[in-house]
Amino acid sequence: VELSDEIAAAARSGDPDALTTVYRLMSPRVLGYLRARGVEDPEGLTSEVFLGVIPRLHELRGGADGLSTLVFSIAHARSVDEVRRRARRPRESAFDAAADPRLVPSAESRVVSHDAARRTLDRLARLSEEQRVVVALRVLGDLSVEQTAEIVGKSVGAVKQLQRRGLLALRSMVESGEVSL
Amino acid sequence: VSGSGFDVLLAGAGLDPADRQALAALEEMLTLVPDEAPRPSAELQAVLDGGPSMPRRPGHPLRTGVVAGLLGLTATVGIGAAAAAADDLPPGVQRAVSVWSHRHLPFAFPMPDRSPHAASVPRRPAPSATTLPAPHLPPPSAVTTRRHSDVAATPAARPAESSPAAPGASPSGHHHAGGSSPTPSATGSPSHPAGDHAQEPGSAGHGGSAAGAKGQHPTGRPVQVPSAQSKRQDTEHRADKHGNSSGHRRMTQSRRDRSPGGP
Numbered sequence: 001v002e003l004s005d006e007i008a009a010a011a012r013s014g015d016p017d018a019l020t021t022v023y024r025l026m027s028p029r030v031l032g033y034l035r036a037r038g039v040e041d042p043e044g045l046t047s048e049v050f051l052g053v054i055p056r057l058h059e060l061r062g063g064a065d066g067l068s069t070l071v072f073s074i075a076h077a078r079s080v081d082e083v084r085r086r087a088r089r090p091r092e093s094a095f096d097a098a099a100d101p102r103l104v105p106s107a108e109s110r111v112v113s114h115d116a117a118r119r120t121l122d123r124l125a126r127l128s129e130e131q132r133v134v135v136a137l138r139v140l141g142d143l144s145v146e147q148t149a150e151i152v153g154k155s156v157g158a159v160k161q162l163q164r165r166g167l168l169a170l171r172s173m174v175e176s177g178e179v180s181l
Numbered sequence: 182v183s184g185s186g187f188d189v190l191l192a193g194a195g196l197d198p199a200d201r202q203a204l205a206a207l208e209e210m211l212t213l214v215p216d217e218a219p220r221p222s223a224e225l226q227a228v229l230d231g232g233p234s235m236p237r238r239p240g241h242p243l244r245t246g247v248v249a250g251l252l253g254l255t256a257t258v259g260i261g262a263a264a265a266a267a268d269d270l271p272p273g274v275q276r277a278v279s280v281w282s283h284r285h286l287p288f289a290f291p292m293p294d295r296s297p298h299a300a301s302v303p304r305r306p307a308p309s310a311t312t313l314p315a316p317h318l319p320p321p322s323a324v325t326t327r328r329h330s331d332v333a334a335t336p337a338a339r340p341a342e343s344s345p346a347a348p349g350a351s352p353s354g355h356h357h358a359g360g361s362s363p364t365p366s367a368t369g370s371p372s373h374p375a376g377d378h379a380q381e382p383g384s385a386g387h388g389g390s391a392a393g394a395k396g397q398h399p400t401g402r403p404v405q406v407p408s409a410q411s412k413r414q415d416t417e418h419r420a421d422k423h424g425n426s427s428g429h430r431r432m433t434q435s436r437r438d439r440s441p442g443g444p
Contacts, residue, residue: 016231023229024218032214047222054228117212124210138190139210145193164194170206171196 001025005063012060022067023050029141030075035117036124036136037079045082049075069147072137076151123173131166134159265290 001007003025010018027046034042034049052074060066124132130152137148149159187207188198196203221229264270265278272293282290 016229020229023221023225027218027221028215031219032211035213036210043219044222046219047225050221051225051228116209120206120209120213123206135210139207140214142186160193163190164196167191167194167196167203167206171200171203174202174206 003064003067008060008064008067011067012057014057019054026068026071030071032140033072033075033136034079036121036132036140037083038121038125039079039082040086045078046075049078052078065144065147068141068143069150072141072143072147073151076133076137123170126173127166127169131162131169134162135166135170138163262290268293 001021003022007018007021007025011022027050030049031042031046034045039045049071053071056070056074060070062069124136127135133152134148137143137151138145141148143151145156145159145163148163149156152159154162187204190207191198191200191203261270261278265275265282268275268291270278270293275290275293279290279292282288
């Protein structure tokens with residue numbers, strides 16, 4: 001089942017089945033985007049994103065594409081808030097050797113246990129913030145250049161430029177094998 | 182994003198769609214997306230099950246407009262009625278509202294002051310029967326002067342001030358000031374018997390009669406005229422309150438009169 005305009009319209013009217021379908025179809029991509037952004041609790045934030053989406057469904061315009069734009073707009077905003085919050089108030093805790101990512105894999109690393117996923121996170125961490133957002137929205141969110149431009153608040157040309165530079169950087173990383181496992 | 186999607190993505194970025202390194206990077210990015218949907222939180226699960234946090238559709242624009250219109254109409258009528266009651270409307274509008282209210286409402290708005298019909302429409306009735314009738318009211322300037330003098334001579338206002346030039350000063354004032362002066366009669370000042378105040382309701386100009394005449398208190402409130410007996414009792418009460426009262430002296434004097442030795 002793919003996200004269609006009919007499902008989006010039913011979700012807009014508050015149909016619980018349609019809402020469940022929307023969550024089932026879109027939450028994996030939202031979770032992947034939040035993982036790519038490096039948030040602390042991507043699964044919990046995914047639920048918060050949909051809790052923020054549902055009250056705003058009456059604003060929905062544009063069918064399935066509009067719903068994707070709305071969902072990832074909220075996901076992007078929440079991730080930006082989370083990153084800013086972490087930068088403003090870094091969490092302080094006593095040293096725990098069992099939680100040291102230099103000694104053992106972090107919780108996120110255990111969730112994303114696949115080597116390819118870990119390599120991807122490492123590569124994305126080397127991109128600039130804007131390149132990372134644009135590439136993640138284009139690849140993981142499956143959004144168009146126009147939708148991405150609307151979400152990040154930039155022009156289509158700027159998004160294309162960021163996408164190009166980001167993809168070139170990823171390609172060069174793969175080519176040179178600069179990824180540490 | 183499928184393989185064809187990658188082609189479009191790479192082509193749009195100016196890269197070769199068949200570039201193996203670029204395709205490998207994109208393929209590995211998809212590993213961040215799980216195959217199954219993550220388990221929703223308890224709050225989200227309740228919403229998805231049709232809980233109380235389901236989205237509510239906004240009100241219909243027509244219904245919202247009707248409600249807003251009714252609220253605006255109610256506010257307009259209320260403000261207009263308040264203005265009409267205060268005779269603040271333009272004379273023509275005020276006259277029309279007044280005539281309409283006379284015909285259709287159980288109450289009536291006043292006619293405008295400048296209207297020729299103003300005299301025919303009764304204004305607000307007098308608040309009470311104790312108010313002075315219009316013919317007995319002194320001119321406004323006299324009232325103002327008299328009120329000032331009343332306040333100056335009122336015992337409550339200046340209890341210790343009593344001079345012979347101030348007519349109607351209270352008897353207690355004489356006691357406080359002199360003590361050896363002749364004791365006035367308990368019925369009040371000899372020059373102002375209580376009966377005079379009852380006889381002259383409008384003569385509030387006599388000192389100390391501000392509360393004794395039927396008229397208005399200096400504060401503007403209507404006052405009640407006490408009878409001669411009640412005024413006498415009041416004077417005795419005030420005298421008793423000061424201890425060295427004229428009643429006490431009068432009783433002492435009568436004992437002396439009755440004593441065999443005489444004074």
